[in-house]
Amino acid sequence: MRLTALLTASAVAAGTGILIALPAQAEGTGAAYVALGDSYASGEGAPESHYLEGDSIAKDGVTTGCHRAYSSWAFGVAATVQPADGILAACSGARATHLFGPNDSYPTTESAQIDEVGSSTRLVTLSIGGNDVGFADVVRGCVSAPGKRGRYDCRLEGRPVHDDAVRNLNKLTNLGVDTPNGPMTLAGIYHAVAERMAPDGVLVVANYPQLFSESIEGYRDEEYSCKVGTAYGVATATVKYDDALWMNSLAQEGNAAIANGVAEANRTLQEAGNTQSVVLADVDTAFEGHRICGGDKWINGAQLAGATPKQTSMHPSVKGQEAYCRAVTAALPGSPAPRCDFDQATQSYN
Incomplete structure (x- = not known):
């Protein structure tokens, strides 16, 4: 069974700052608001206690492992626009192929995320592409875990981490990423989602934050590395400054490919006579001054269970979810007053 989280107006307090009173869906025509994408949209990075029922660690054939959290920024967007109904379909680990085909990564198979989008859908938010590049593998290959300091210099040509990342990034920017319909460019993906929406519907595409501080001040040991986590409460996981900058460059x-895809999708939608539009939410800028190794960070470091990194590693904390919410709502037509402050007491955005 498809496990989704209903984002209803009853989940948030009434108030001002409503952009649109998104109407309820007609049966089979899609929710008024649909949040699509990967872990950067599902709420991964929030405390595990925030995972919605049925979305926790996949282990028993019942839970999905999608790690949808009630502190996901999608709930803040819903609090801002107050849709009559909405669906959080984003799933941790999702790739572009899971927008258009089933996701059997976990014990409970999920249907294609795009199935939630239809002719009654006025707003879609989307974060996708990071897993197609294999960014989690890049981070695992560059962060030096206890006893594995040889991972330093992962940025060098000829290292598997470097070469795989370059190859995958080329797919994202030029060749197209894998989907059940064959390789698709980002522009093609955005077009395919937008054209399913209601006339004048808006697809908001969020880019990704650079993870690491660009200031060398946070990398002050003899190797110019930065501590990003602790294993067994003692041994440290670190990243080298030059490797961190390389990961930022990826x-x-x-993000440049995402921006180009947004522009191209708008062009092809207009040429086809469609009235839907695609807009870019510049999330990266919202994290300036709040990256790993740079002070008051809004992104988790390496969160380790023993020496094994948790999925929550290198994902936005609750503060980061709030930053995402502000960036996404700022991209909405009409510039609504954002409701992006997460209240721990009520477990909701207001």
């Missing part, structure tokens, strides 16, 4: 290139 995010920058990916």
Whole structure:
């Protein structure tokens, strides 16, 4: 069974700052608001206690492992626009192929995320592409875990981490990423989602934050590395400054591809006579001054269970979810007053 989280107006307090009173869906025509994408949309990075029922660690054939959290920024967007109904379909680990085909990564198979989008859908938010580049593998290959300091210099040509990342990034930016319909460019993906929506519907595409501080001040040991986590409460996991900057450059290139895809999708939608639009939410800028190794960070470091990194590693904390919410709502037409402050007491955005 498809496990989704209903985002209803009853989940948030009434108030001002409503952009649109998104109407309820007609049966089979899609929710008024649909949040699609990967872990950066599902709420991964929030405390595990925030996972919605049925979305916790996949282990028993019942839970999905999608790690949808009630502190996900999608709930803040819902609090801002107050849709009559909405669906959080984003799933941790999702790739572009899971927008258009089933996701059997976990014990409970999920249907294609795009199935939630239809002719009554006025707003879609989307974060996708990071897993197609294999960014989690890049981070695992660059962060030096206890006893594995040889992972330093992962950025060098000829290292598997470097070469795999370059190859995958080329797919994202040029060749197209794998989907059940064959390789699709980001522009093609955005077009395919938007054209399913209601006339004048808006697809908001969020880019990704660079993870690491660009200031060398946070990398002050003899190797110019930064502590990003602790294993067994003692041994440290670290990242080298030059490797951190290289990982940031991958995010920058990916974000440039996302921006280009948004522009191209709008062009092809207009040429086809469609009235839907695609807009870019610049999330990366919202994290300036709040990256790993840079002070008051809004992104988790390496969160380790023993020496094994948890999925929550290198994902936005609750503060990061709030930053995402502000960036996404700022991209909405009409510039609504954001309701992006997460209240721990009520477990809701207001």
